[in-house]
Amino acid sequence: MRYSLAALLLIAGSPAAATVDYAIDLTSPEHHSSMVTATFPTTSAAFLDVRMPAWRTGRYSILNLANGVSDFVAMDGNGRPLRWQKIDKSTWRVHLDRPAAVNVRYALYGNELGYRSRHIDDSHAYLDASAVLMYAEPYRGDDVRVSLKVPSGWQSFSGMESAGPHRFVAPNWDQLVDSPIETGINTSRRFKVGAQEYELVVWGKGPYDIDKMASDLGRIAGAVPAYWPTYPFKRYVWMVHATSGAGGATEHRNSTVIQLPRAMFGDADGYRRFIATAAHEFVHTWNVKAYRNAAMVPYDYQKENYTNLLWVEEGSTEYFSWPLLLRAGLVTPAEYFDELSGLIDGNQHRPGRTVQSVAQASWDEWISPADAERSQNAWVNIYSEGQIVSWMLDLALLQQTGGRVSYRDVHRVLYERFPSDRRGFTDADMLAVLQELTGQSWVPWWARHVTAPVTADFNALLNPVGLQLTYPDGPKAWAGWSGKAAERGIALALVERDSPAWVAGLGAGDTLVAIDGKPVGKIEDLLAGRKPGDVVTVSYLRRDETMEKRVTLGTTRGAPKVVPVTAPTAAQKALFERWLLVPYPKA
Known part of the structure; x- marks a missing residue:
């Protein structure tokens, strides 16, 4: 692990082995809020910088996670107030006149479900430590203890080791920050595949079959030896959110969180999306978490970690x-x-x-x-x-x-x-x-x-x-636009560069209202009956004004479809099977 000169000076004033304690009070979650207390060991340095990360792993954008913090206070180990100042958007500098432990307490707002950073309500809390728990660089490599105070009936899960009900431990902050906590009213299953243990915890109601989910996740886990020879964990936690709209997923060291709108668990395509996402996140346990590019070893949580990989x-x-x-x-x-x-x-x-x-x-x-x-x-x-x-x-x-x-x-x-x-x-x-x-x-x-x-x-x-690309729809008229229904027509979200609509001067933000004087319907029906080369007059709204453009329609081959070739050779079949490690499909 690399440290800055300032951090090394602080480390010099710190004990060789220490423990950082975190306590999270979630007993009043109705307004997405909690109280967090962090206790850092005694230091003889003149100050201690405590920080919130500016981003979290798995999402490569600056999220400014300190924006959920308020009511910050700092005290020594005896409860005496310590002077502090904010020195940048994510750093609180706590000043010390004498060697002392440093305790900080702050209120935390958590209503960012789709960011998979922190979400607190009356049914659960999802806590990614990068968006919840401050850290001090001198103690980043030291032991960590986390305790939760939660409403009655809640259950708590994490990739960290359990130290009792609603209590977890980690050997350092980097493992803590890569081991989110899911606590609340949930449904869970435990199962084993080989020597590895797995937990599946689902928050939210929905038409899902948790036993089928556990079985299918176990099958994914069991297929890994064809790709990597060993597992970099003994226990793995699948956290699943059945939501009212949020969707996405984030990988972690020995866990993942997957979000899917609850209704999607009830149909085949939606469930396939879930299981494909689960496979993606599980592969990340190796590619990204067990090994990754040098620019992110270790992660720098205060700024962009630039890499071309x-x-x-x-x-x-x-x-x-x-x-x-x-x-x-x-x-x-x-x-x-x-x-x-x-x-x-x-x-x-x-x-x-x-x-x-x-x-x-x-x-x-x-x-x-x-x-x-x-x-x-x-x-x-x-x-x-x-x-x-x-x-x-x-x-x-x-x-x-x-x-x-x-x-x-x-x-x-x-x-x-x-x-x-x-x-x-x-x-x-x-x-x-x-x-x-x-x-x-x-x-x-x-x-x-x-x-x-x-x-x-x-x-x-x-x-x-032994595969080929076909275009079963055949050539058809093409404008190069896409969008969705709006109050007065179809709002364009995209016009492909150099497409017929682009050349005519249409762009994202325009609202189509008529073609050749006929009001528009669904976007997929806009060019029904048109042929490549036809010239259409498009009426549209821009800045609340009605305008017109003439568009000369181009040609598209339609959606491509990958299919097996008619008569595959033995060499094609052999390479297919070496490529995907499954038999070549029968005709």
Whole structure:
């Protein structure tokens, strides 16, 4: 672990072994509030800086988590007030006239469910320590104890070791901050797969079958040895939120939180989304938590941690997750092919792929735009484009080594050589591993596909493994816009760069109200009966004024569909099976 000079000076005034105690009072949760007390050991330094992180792991953006803190006070071990001052947005400097322990207390507001940082209400609290518990750099490596005071009937879970009801311990703050707590009114199951123990805790009502969930999660866990030889944990906790709208997930050291609107558990597509998300987060237990890029070892919670390898951490994780589901028998090859079809369709309608590389997108993830038009037209996504580059690298490895080496082998080596509590890997490390495994340099490949914008040849990726890309819908008229119903028409959220609508001058924020004088309906019906080359007059609202544009419609091949080739060769079948570790689908 690296420390600044100031931190080293503070450490010099601190005991060699110490314990930091946290107490969280959640007994009045109705207004999303709690009281937090942190007790830091005696220090002889002139001051102690206590901090809230500015971001949390798994979400690469500055969240300014200190904004939930109020009513801050500081005292010594005898309860005498200590003078303090705020020196930046996330740091409280507590001054000491004599050696003393430092106790700080503050009120904390938690109503950020979708951020998966802190959420407190009358039924539960989800507590990610990065958004809840202040830390002091001199004691970051010391033992931690956490106690909760909760309403009657609540149950508490965490990846940390339990020290009794509603009490947890961790060997240092970094493990604490990577071990969120779920406490409240919930439903849970415990199960075992091999030597590992698992807990599933679900908060929120919904049409879910917790026993089926536990069984399927166990199947995911049991399929991992095809990818990594060992498990970096003895116990793992799945935390699931059945919500009223929030969705998403975040990986942690030996746990994860998954959020899904409660109604989605009741249909096949929604449940498939849950199980795919679960696979993604479980893969993160290795790729990101057990090993990760050097720029994030250790995490610096006060500022951006810049790296050009987030595409490996997110895109490669997504790339491995669906084959893991295949190995677990939770999806069929046809369902995986549909997933690939959607990935390809998204890529083909993302003009940003021609101007930004996955390395650049990784570096700039901290400032990635939220609006769809800017994101699609000038950026790439570290998840989807990172998945495509991972796919390209995997197939290149398989083809160049006759199936002997795959991208899985690269990640096995990263897992073995770069434990995240000691060191991280760089681009140069990955290139060295690739050369070691194959006996050839991958620097030219990296320059073409990672550090430069890449155009994927999907048929070249699919054919060697006995698959092909088809367009069953056939050519049809295309404008290049997307949006949703609004009060007075259809509000455009995106107009693809260089599309017919773009060339005509339409853009995000415009509201379509009529085409050729007829009021618009659903966006998918806007061009019904139109042919490529037709010229339509579009009436739209901009700045509350009605305007018109003439749009010359282009051609789209429609949605792509990945399917097996008609007569696969033995070589294609063999490479398919080496690629996904499942049998080639029967005709």
